[in-house]
Amino acid sequence: MTTITQTQLRTERNRSFPNQLALNVNATLAIAFRDFLKFLRDRARILSTFLFPLIFIGFLGGGMQATFGGSSGYNFLPFVFTGVLAQTIWQSTAIGIISLLEDRQNDFSQEIFVSPISRYAIVFGKILGETLVALPQGLGIILFGLVLGVSMSPLQVLGLMVAGVVAALYGGAFGIMVLGVMPSRRAADQLFPFVFLPQFFTAGVFVPIKNLPLPLEIVSLLSPLRYAVDLVRGLFYAGSAEFDFVVLGPIWVNVLVLGISFGVFMVIGTVLFVRAERNR
């Protein structure tokens, strides 16, 4: 009798989802939306995500412009603004991914991991969800930028949004990669600052890194955040006279590096993460 029920159920499922891919896409969207809902209902988190960038752009950008602006040949405010935009979005998704591990004892993630969907769908759903969370933050930062006097055309805003989505997805993939390599939650908590903080500098978030000595240049080239920051700046400064002073590499190179490393991080990170979770 139970067998019949099962068969009926399968045909029903197959009717709404022609194949496994459609089923996984469906699940991915559901998981992503859950994260977004969670964010919308967490007022403290919404507030804190806006405060941090405000402080950085306002004080650092404004302060550095007043101190060095005259001698550098370009305006520091938009430079710091674009850097902080990329960094905030990138780090927001990367850290958000850590909640996959968030106290599995009490968390809902165990419910997700026993569902009959691809592990990639779970991880990508999570990344997409964190991206949805990062985007309102990105919009907030752009608004602050406007308030603080960064001038931008509608086309530039559009470019920032597109680059922002890329930076967010990329941050998520980086997050799962780091999570896959970390032996434990405790290690992850302790090592995350060391993974993120140096990249503030090696990726040139608020300090120009156009002319670095070779050893530092190598470290910088190995910093994933560098390419997200540079893509945001590339699209923001496209066509302006400051492009060559500020932007490190051509847009297509950044897109290529981001695309390839996204794929590598996703696959290796997911495989390592799932294996570490199951082989305790």
Added chain:
Amino acid sequence: MSPIIHVEHLIKRYKNSQANAVDDVSFEVAPGEFFVLLGPNGAGKTTTISILTTTLAPTSGRIEIAGHDLVRAPNGVRESVGIIFQNPSLDQNLTAEENIRLHATMYGLYPFRPTYWLMPREYKAQVNELAAVLGIQKEIHKPIKTFSGGMKRKLEIIRSLIHHPRVLFLDEPTTGLDPLSRRSLWDYLTRVRAEKATTIFLSTHYLEEAEQADTICILNHGRVIAQGTPDQVKARLVENYLLIDAANRDALRQELRVRNVPFVETPLFKIELNGTSEQHFTPHQLLKLIDTPLTTVKIHTPSVEDAYLAILEANDDDNANTAAH
């Protein structure tokens, strides 16, 4: 009928651990059965359930659930089972309905829609029906935070049943519930069993929850130490005996020897009623054999609780002895 769960020589050793958390465990569960994994804390119950529900990899052993090999076809297993975890696994930030919706979409029952109102009519009908069963028609769109512990548990069970699993795993589901909620949860589970013929795989350290089981499997230190129906477990492993005493103990001792009744003086006279000795007596037969006036007659028939504790104690003694040698 072929078993719905088949576990053969399951071993699990955690990384950085010297001992096996689950040590060569084998059992079978028939479709529709109420199977109870009983054992004290740390016996390996949750480890076993985590392995059977695919979140933990076994070290070795062969496992098949609903015809799917656990290692080679984990998604087949996942589709066929529902799980109530030891700790609540509802999303506290979502409403009851949103929790159900997420589950339903992840199991591919309905296409994803961001709001309840955009969901298909059949889904709404199903949710209304479930809400009626729980008596939470008014609260179904309220955040889970506002629900009582018992209510959340029931919601989890309802959620885990909407994809019609063939086996429902419950890992110590009543821990932390008050007696009333516990009772109503059991009534509900009994109804589920009757209506859907779902196989129930329950782990618990509460004995009374095992008494209604079809099969009890007692786990201690990762090993199966007793397995069978509650009556079998009781009968096979715990002694029934008669305790008698007389004012004239010498006369009684003499009489028992003459009648060839084996006994132990504790100092009451303890006489086995079943099992080990070659001679079997019912209490009635025994009393008819004795002429010495008795001052005390007590029949000892253990409850399952006694059986359980006795089995655990015996097992712990054995382990202590093995370790000492």
